[in-house]
Amino acid sequence: MAILEIKHVSKFFGGLAANSDVSFDVEQGMIMGLIGPNGAGKTTLFNCITGYYPPSRGEVLFKGQRMNGLEPDRVCKLGMARTWQKVRPLAKLSVLDNVVVGALCRTNSVKVARDLAHEQLKVVGLDHKSAFLAGGLPIGERKKLEVARVLATKPELLLLDEVMGGLNPAESEEIIQLILDIKKTGVTQIVIEHDMKAIMRLSDRIVVLNSGEKLAEGGPQEIVSNPEVIEAYLGSEH
């Protein structure tokens, strides 16, 4: 069953089409890779899905429900959560409190939220840093914090926007394992990533965006052998 259906979504900024007529479905439990060159409209699509902008045209259905025009907080409450390409820690709060804020999405009790937050920090391997200020963490740990915080909102669908950007290979490997572990818990994920090796390993299916349009969709093997994708990435002379 498709947990997310994107139907003919377009987003215009003035005359610029950041997304035009993008359609695809995401099946329950899968990892969908979303790739494309810089400026292809990947983050814009995330913003349209999660309520930061209403799509100019088309519609987004989550669990069969139309999401257009819902505010991001509603979207999060319905079970769809996202991380940010540029991490957004709540800098003056402790690492634990950052995750508590996420956990409070599902409970009114701070105590319950704290227990849940510790649990999520253990999942990402950051519990030993729980008393540190979030603003002082190095980038690798900020990315993990971002994931812990968003997991604490108990999403059914998780949208990860370049969680491996700026990480060293060892840190990336940890995040890859983390994403695979999250998959095992039954959470569906859409992953934007530039690291091709990582995306090939992770994704069950891949959608390629180029200049705002969907260029290709398929399994990882189909995508790497697709001449149009190769052209978009490496140029036609290749």
Added chain:
Amino acid sequence: MRPIGTSLTNNRGTSPVTIVAGLALLAALLLFPQLVKSPYALHIMILLFLSTIMGESWNILGGYTGQYSVGHAAYFGVGAYTTMVLMQNHQVAPWYGVWAGVALVVVVAVAIGSICFRLRGPYFVLASIAVAEVMRLSAMNLKDLTNGAEGILAVEIPAFTLGGTVITDFLSKVPFYYIGLALAILTIVVTWLVQHSKLGYCFQAIREDQDAAHSLGIHLSLYKNVALIISAIFTALAGSFYAIYVGFIDPTTVLALDLSVQIVLICIIGGIGTIWGPVIGALVLVPLSEALRSNLITQMLIKSGLVSGESAIGIFLKEHLSHAHALIYGILVVIVILFMPDGVLGFAKKLLAKRNRRTA
């Protein structure tokens, strides 16, 4: 990098020393009017309480939620005017009028919030100033209701009776002392409760990063309005209290931009977004402004022999220093912002941490 060792809600509990010290302080505050009979000392204490109430109220919206309102005089004025108008024009006793003021300020806050919270950052600040100015000009011009620029003078405050017995007649400053103390403690307790509840987390998440908070399921306008309503209610209580205590209000004292700025300063000087910051701010600003007003500094300079009372400088200071109130305020703020960006409280904490590290 070191752990800050704290969470917003700490389970470590309070040490017995702190509890004993707190109780001793509370007892001292309760006994103060019995031991000190000087009306001036009581007056200073009442001003301290008033500043604490205003500071703590602003802190909920500005310090915790990060919405820097520079228009809090609007809520102060609504409280003050409602109480005074009801008392003078409709013979409603102030202890009922106060609650009418609270009810009205909730309506005003929701109206102002629905306009101003569409804006972010500096635009919100400007909008909050503009709205307060509209209120001031309205009070100036709605002469039938507010008596315009002449203001409202309360000739006498009716005694507070309960079932026929007179509880207090408000003839001395003592009842005001206890009311002020109770309100100040109440605002501190409410701030503590907010900080340790879901509200506190949501407020601070909005302060730190509005978009991130939004994506974590926090309804921005709901929580901003809740913060504003709590903040406005206590500011209005402070306004009512001030009006009854002083017995005279006019638009330039209770609805002025000066007052809005002063409310913000209490928090900036003491330490924004902390429970005790506004208390510290009040402890710094009230004695300072009193010293300037009564020209205590000049007297001290002359007494100490640093400046001769007959010299040109001495005469100049005697004549002008008390008017330089605002100037010295301004200089102080610049100093605090430059050297203590987290306020006196944050600065003291930093010093303590430094000393602990040296001894450790």
